[in-house]
Amino acid sequence: MTKRLTTAQQQAYERDGFVAPINIFSADEMADIRAEIEAAEARWPDALDGPGRNNAHLALPVLDRITHDSRLLDAVEDVIGGDILAAGTTLFIKEPDSSGYISWHQDARYIGMEPHDWVTGWLAISDVTEENGCMQMIPGSHTAPLKDHIDTYGEDNLLTRGQTVPDVDESKAVPVPLKPGQLSLHHPRIIHGSGPNRSAERRIGFALQSYIAPSVRQVLGEMYVQQARGTDRYKHHIEAPRITAAMSAEAVALRADANKKLSDIFYAGSDRIGKY
Ligand SMILES: O=C(O)CCC(=O)C(=O)O
Numbered sequence: 692m693t694k695r696l697t698t699a700q701q702q703a704y705e706r707d708g709f710v711a712p713i714n715i716f717s718a719d720e721m722a723d724i725r726a727e728i729e730a731a732e733a734r735w736p737d738a739l740d741g742p743g744r745n746n747a748h749l750a751l752p753v754l755d756r757i758t759h760d761s762r763l764l765d766a767v768e769d770v771i772g773g774d775i776l777a778a779g780t781t782l783f784i785k786e787p788d789s790s791g792y793i794s795w796h797q798d799a800r801y802i803g804m805e806p807h808d809w810v811t812g813w814l815a816i817s818d819v820t821e822e823n824g825c826m827q828m829i830p831g832s833h834t835a836p837l838k839d840h841i842d843t844y845g846e847d848n849l850l851t852r853g854q855t856v857p858d859v860d861e862s863k864a865v866p867v868p869l870k871p872g873q874l875s876l877h878h879p880r881i882i883h884g885s886g887p888n889r890s891a892e893r894r895i896g897f898a899l900q901s902y903i904a905p906s907v908r909q910v911l912g913e914m915y916v917q918q919a920r921g922t923d924r925y926k927h928h929i930e931a932p933r934i935t936a937a938m939s940a941e942a943v944a945l946r947a948d949a950n951k952k953l954s955d956i957f958y959a960g961s962d963r964i965g966k967y
Pocket of ligand 1: 783811883885897
């Protein structure tokens with residue numbers, strides 16, 4: 692018995708390496724959520740930009756509530772089971788008519804979480820379309836081993852190292868448009884990316900990157916997790932508290948440490964640090 696996905700959606704995830712759209716939040720709920728995020732951006736402009744886009748769920752209650760929403764966790768449970776740790780988040784915002792893009796990559800290549808018993812959720816905060824740069828997936832690419840990536844550090848690339856899988860057959864790409872409040876789930880090894888925002892509206896996505904089974908280790912460094920559901924009998928990671936007040940001194944310090952640890956993981960083995 693699945694909790695949120697239909698059996699067909701569960702099978703699609705296994706076959707294709709991603710599933711979408713999954714309805715989670717109503718349009719009214721998302722309007723409130725978006726207003727709260729944009730109010731936070733206006734109040735703390737530096738905190739949600741550049742490297743500040745990472746792990747903002749540790750400092751903003753609105754993003755904490757999304758991360759622990761039971762409807763969303765039901766969908767995650769249908770993929771990785773009922774013991775779930777939340778291991779990080781990233782706000783991916785593309786401003787109107789902007790050149791930022793995300794090159795073809797596999798999340799598992801640089802993120803150090805082994806084995807690949809984890810899944811990334813991506814929640815549309817705004818309308819997300821082909822025109823404004825929705826994600827594109829290469830179905831079935833998760834079934835092959837990890838590919839070599841080239842670190843391009845491209846100026847407009849929104850990924851830390853501009854990591855890129857070369858020679859992707861783009862004719863196979865499937866766009867993943869989402870309405871506000873809809874979620875996609877994707878596998879650690881699926882090849883995916885996204886183009887620039889060619890529209891007059893902001894494209895706002897919240898990547899829940901990622902939900903992991905407690906048995907998953909971090910082989911490139913250390914990371915904070917929060918217990919999202921079930922039990923953790925392994926205790927491989929540092930437990931982060933949930934927050935109630937936005938941008939409290941404790942929350943800001945905790946997030947800074949989480950982002951430092953994340954940066955150490957992403958740049959492990961590199962002699963160059965990118966923008967994020
Ligand atoms: O926001 C995007 O366009 C891509 C995000 C991404 O690569 C991810 O969540 O794994």
